[in-house]
Amino acid sequence: MSFGLIDILQSLIDGILFGSIYALIGLGFTLIFGAMEKLNMAYAASSIGGAYVGLGLATLFSLPLFLVFLIGPIAAGLISILVYLVSFRLIPSTNHLGSLMASIGALFFIDEVIIHETQGSPLTFPELGIFAEAYFMLGDLGFRGDLIFIMIFGLISMGVIIYLLYYTRLGLATRAVSQQNVAARLCGIPIHTINISTFVLAGILGGFAGCMAAASVGVISPLLTIPITIKGLIAAVIGGLGSIRGAIIAGLMIGGVENFFLLVRGVNERDIYVFLLLFVFLVLRPNGLFGNEINRD
Amino acid sequence: MEYYFGILQNIGFHTLLGLSAYLLLLTGQLSMAQVGFFAIGAYASGILTVIYGINIFLALGVGAIIASFFAFLVGFPALRIKGLMLVIATIAFSEIVRLYFFNLRWLVEKDGVEVGPDGAQGFREIRYFAANGWEPSHIVSFIWIVVILVLFALWWLDRVKAGSVLRAVGEDELAAQSSGINLTVVKVSAMTGGGFIAGIAGGLYAHSTTYVDHNSFTILLATFAVAYPILGGLKNVFGTLFAVIFIQGILIEGLRFLGDYRNLLFGLLIILVMNFYPKGLINIPIFNWSKLFKRRDL
């Protein structure tokens, strides 16, 4: 196994670009955590679920394939509402364990529905039109067009979300709910509406990430769910739970680390190093890159 | 008969896994690492009997000690993080263990055959029981003796001070510390004990199925492990036992005619119980028989 500097750089670039998907999923985890101090473990599953619904509807009605990328995120947003209703709405906000377990239940439920509907076999997923064919060269280094598109989308979403949270009334209400739940309710802020909007927003982002993840490898399979869930969670934790830019930066970093170890240690071992990265952070910087002190259960 | 032995064995492993998570939940730690300890116990004791030709009892013990040693190591960083962060960290731990065994090749020639863990091909021919003339009924009895011993030990724990201390830490860490309890000792001990139980369970599993690979140790199994005590409730050990029998016995075996719809039920069951009986099934009124097991002095 021999590789030069160019190979390493190229693998880092591919990895960081692919990391946009982890960044978006991590962003979703962090958004919901920021609003409710809870983890929605079913988040990545609903994202992949959305992509499936998009693909399914497009195939069923012979729609133009680019519509998959529109229907997918919307469907993921709707699935997120369902997840909110069954795993968060009725469970008291003090019962953190309850919502966590219920959302894990939702994760496996969504996964099993997908397996049941597809008989467990992966489906071909459409590529992202012109973006998939684009390939830019910069010296000896190449950049995949579709991944650049995802990354730009990720950065724009980060900007939009920061704008929404810090410069609008909706954002003000969301932050009020997350910081002083009871006080916010007493001020007449409809907390369930706020929570649902957070779930829908996160769901749409996740649905997009789910479609992109499937498009960039050309197939979609329920096997994608668990790895994306774990890496998205790791991105959210390394970035500092609740930190938006943290999730984006950590997601890109995880992509880079993953692809680097793919190059040097091979496909079977690469994830070990990604997970070890989490432990490095837990020991050295338990609150993540941009996290505040978290003393919650 | 073989079929029923299979179910009984399965319920046995799952009960042990559930109890190992139960012990940790008493101290308020939701650990998804139990499946990692289970895998370590399975591979370690398998390697001991297959490659080193060691007696099964010794191999199970050593396997469990190795698993509990790793649990001890996990216990320390786990002290600094709580709740949701612990869940994520322990998921990552279990995945690291799984991927380690996915990559582990340790083949040794015995009597002209290559035996031992073979990476993605898994670890085959863990045939101690067959080679030493154990009947299926012996194996089932052995597994259930272990299950009953562990059930008894954890039941008994609630009758001595250690049990109250574990629950006190689970309820309110600050109040427990202020009552003179050393959190480090209590939490790391619980983690180590949970690792030991999961390690034995893993060893029993590897030897009675004769074959393990990385797919035996997924996050789904980790979820099962924590789901049993949570669904059953933490009031006593019987909640966990009941939840295992309910899920593995009734839901998965009893409802075979439903085909793969059964897999949907597990997720659905967790959602329903968490919404309507957050303290576990043992609190459903029709299960008042559980009062029979209630501690006289509680």
Place this chain on the structure above:
Amino acid sequence: MLKIKNIGKNFGGVKAVDDLSFNVDKGEIVGLIGPNGSGKSTTINLICGVFPVDFGNISVNEQNISSLPTHERVASGISRTFQNIRLFKDLSVWQNIWVALQQDSDQSSGWMREWFGNSKLQKEKIKEILVFSGLGDRFDDLAGNLSFGEQRRLELARAIASKPKLILLDEPAAGMNSDEVADLRQRILDLKKLGLTVLLVEHVMELVMNVVDRIVVLNFGKKIAEGSPENIQNNKDVQKAYLGGA
């Protein structure tokens, strides 16, 4: 017995406790009072080791405890109650005491016996503590099922169980009616009779003025006055602090 020397604690630039010094002598009941946000609870938490001091040091019986973790401070003779009751609600009343019960030092039965041994021997001691605290008839009940007043008493009983020399009471009269306050006053005096030292943080002046030997007044994390209850009542600085004119 308790010596607090120049301790300080900052929370993100806010000086919650600032260069605070005072002593509590053996067998004394000292009141720690001050307006809301004056640093009383922070002081209790610093003494118990909930968080470390930034400056200064705290010693009990000439032993510096500033860097000990909470549970070791309990072993060195400090116990406490909480402003908002923190019982182990799913444990029974006697188990709440059991958890905190420290063995007699002369009884060298080993940790195995203590942690895994029969509860019978200890039950008598627990019963004694509960009877002393007026909870003798609630022995087997769940702590969560007690009334508010009983929960306060149980918390106090739990604090006694760890065989402290110094008990810190963090607003024990909060939410009590005047009959309950009178009962609490008697219980605090009972502690004194047992030879215990008490540091009482309280807002309810009806209790403070009638039970303490000495008062320390805090405002903005600093000590502004110290003296007998009569002196404090007539102190201009204290009146100003409470009227918000400081």
